[in-house]
Amino acid sequence: MKFPFKESIFATIGNWPPEWKKINLAQGFPNFPYPDLLKNYALETLNTPSLHQYAPTRGMLSLREAIVGYVSSFYSVSICPHKGIIVTCGATQAIALALNILLEEGDEVLAFAPFYDSYHAQILFSKARLNTLELSWENDFSFTKAELEKALTPKTKILLLNTPHNPTGKVFTKKELDLIAQVTAKHPCVILSDEVYEFLTYNKNRPHVSVASHPDLKNKTLTISSLGKTFGATGWKIGWIYGPEALWPILEQISLKLQYDCFSVTSFIQEAAAKALGDLENYLPSFQSHYLSLRDFFIPQLQKLHKCTARAVNPDGSYFTLIPVPKSFKPKSFKNDQQFCEELAKKTGIASIPTSSFYLSNPKEFSFRLCFAKDKILLEKALAQLKLFLEKKSLP
Ligand SMILES: Cc1ncc(COP(=O)(O)O)c(C=O)c1O
Numbered sequence: 001m002k003f004p005f006k007e008s009i010f011a012t013i014g015n016w017p018p019e020w021k022k023i024n025l026a027q028g029f030p031n032f033p034y035p036d037l038l039k040n041y042a043l044e045t046l047n048t049p050s051l052h053q054y055a056p057t058r059g060m061l062s063l064r065e066a067i068v069g070y071v072s073s074f075y076s077v078s079i080c081p082h083k084g085i086i087v088t089c090g091a092t093q094a095i096a097l098a099l100n101i102l103l104e105e106g107d108e109v110l111a112f113a114p115f116y117d118s119y120h121a122q123i124l125f126s127k128a129r130l131n132t133l134e135l136s137w138e139n140d141f142s143f144t145k146a147e148l149e150k151a152l153t154p155k156t157k158i159l160l161l162n163t164p165h166n167p168t169g170k171v172f173t174k175k176e177l178d179l180i181a182q183v184t185a186k187h188p189c190v191i192l193s194d195e196v197y198e199f200l201t202y203n204k205n206r207p208h209v210s211v212a213s214h215p216d217l218k219n220k221t222l223t224i225s226s227l228g229k230t231f232g233a234t235g236w237k238i239g240w241i242y243g244p245e246a247l248w249p250i251l252e253q254i255s256l257k258l259q260y261d262c263f264s265v266t267s268f269i270q271e272a273a274a275k276a277l278g279d280l281e282n283y284l285p286s287f288q289s290h291y292l293s294l295r296d297f298f299i300p301q302l303q304k305l306h307k308c309t310a311r312a313v314n315p316d317g318s319y320f321t322l323i324p325v326p327k328s329f330k331p332k333s334f335k336n337d338q339q340f341c342e343e344l345a346k347k348t349g350i351a352s353i354p355t356s357s358f359y360l361s362n363p364k365e366f367s368f369r370l371c372f373a374k375d376k377i378l379l380e381k382a383l384a385q386l387k388l389f390l391e392k393k394s395l396p
Pocket residue numbers: 028089090091092093116162166194196225226227228234237238239
C-alpha cells in the first residue's frame with residue numbers, strides 16, 4: 001500500500017535553501033537552550049548502567065507514575081499507572097496509534113480546522129475520513145452548539161480536540177467543553193484530546209481545562225501530551241496517552257500495536273523525564289513567565305507593523321500567532337498563503353508556515369503562522385525584516 005499523503009509542510013520547509021530560513025519561525029520549537037534540570041537528569045541517567053536496556057512497552061513505571069502524579073495534582077484526574085497510561089515516541093506516535101486502533105475503513109473523525117497536520121495523514125492511513133468544523137477569526141475561533149451538532153454524524157468515531165490549540169493559540173473554555181459534552185452525550189464517539197501545550201497558557205481568565213477533568217467527558221476521553229513542549233526539548237520525543245477504566249481495552253490494543261511498532265521508548269531518557277516531571281511544580285513558574293515575556297515582547301510590536309499584522313492573534317495558549325495574508329500586495333498579489341510564505345522567506349529569510357496546510361481545502365481567509373519560542377534577538381530581527389517587507393512590499 002502506498003502512503004496516502006504527500007510530504008508535510010515541515011518536510012517542504014526542511015528542503016528550502018538555508019538562506020530562506022535564517023530567521024526560522026516556522027517549526028514549533030525553541031532556539032534557546034533546554035533547561036539545566038533536564039540536562040542534569042539526563043547525565044545522571046546516562047551514567048546509570050541499569051538504564052540502557054529495553055524498557056517495558058507501556059513505559060517505565062517511574063515515568064507512568066510521574067505522569068499519573070501530575071495529572072492527579074493539576075487536574076484531580078485519577079489514572080491507573082498500570083492499565084490507564086502508555087508512553088510513546090512523542091505525542092505524534094500516541095495520536096497515530098490511537099487513530100490506527102480506533103478507526104476502521106469508512107469511519108469518520110471530526111476535528112476543528114485549522115488542525116495539526118499529522119492528524120489527517122493518520123486518518124487517511126486508516127482509510128477513514130476527516131471532517132472539519134472551521135474556526136474563524138470573525139467568531140473568535142469559537143463555535144456554536146448548532147454547528148457542532150451538524151458536523152457530528154452517525155459515522156463519527158472520534159472527536160479530535162486540541163487545547164491549547166495549534167495554530168490559533170485558542171484555549172477551549174469550560175463553557176465550550178460543556179457544549180461538547182451536551183452534543184456528544186448520546187453519541188458513542190471517543191474524544192481524543194491533544195493537550196501538548198497544556199502548560200503554555202498566558203491568560204488567567206482562560207486557564208487550560210483538561211478535557212478528562214470534565215465530569216461528562218471524563219469517561220470517553222483519551223488524553224495525549226508530551227514532554228517536548230513543556231520542557232523545551234522537542235527532540236526528546238517522549239509522549240503519552242492516558243484514559244479512564246472504560247477505555248482500558250483501547251489502551252490495551254494500543255500497547256499491543258506498540259509492541260510491534262517500536263517495542264518501547266528509550267529507557268534512560270524516560271527515567272530522566274520521570275525525574276523532571278517530579279519537579280514540575282517548581283519548574284513551571286519560570287518556564288511560564290519566560291514564554292509570557294516572549295509573547296508580550298513579540299505580539300504588541302508585531303501588531304503595530306502593518307494593517308495585516310494589526311490582526312495578528314495574541315494567543316491565550318501555545319507559542320504561535322496567526323497573521324492574515326495581506327489581500328492585495330503590490331507589485332504582486334498572492335494567490336495563496338504558500339506563495340506568500342515563499343516570497344517572504346526568499347526576500348527576508350523569515351520562515352513561516354502557510355496555514356492552509358492545516359485545512360482540508362482552502363480556508364475562508366489565508367494566513368501564516370509564526371512561532372515566538374525564539375530568543376528576543378531573533379524575534380527583533382524578524383520584526384525588522386517583516387516591517388521592511390510589508391512597508392516596501394518588496395526587498396532588494
Ligand atoms: C498540536 C500538536 N500535537 C502534537 C505535536 C507533536 O508532539 P511530539 O513532538 O511530542 O510528537 C505537536 C508538535 O508541534 C503539536 O503542535
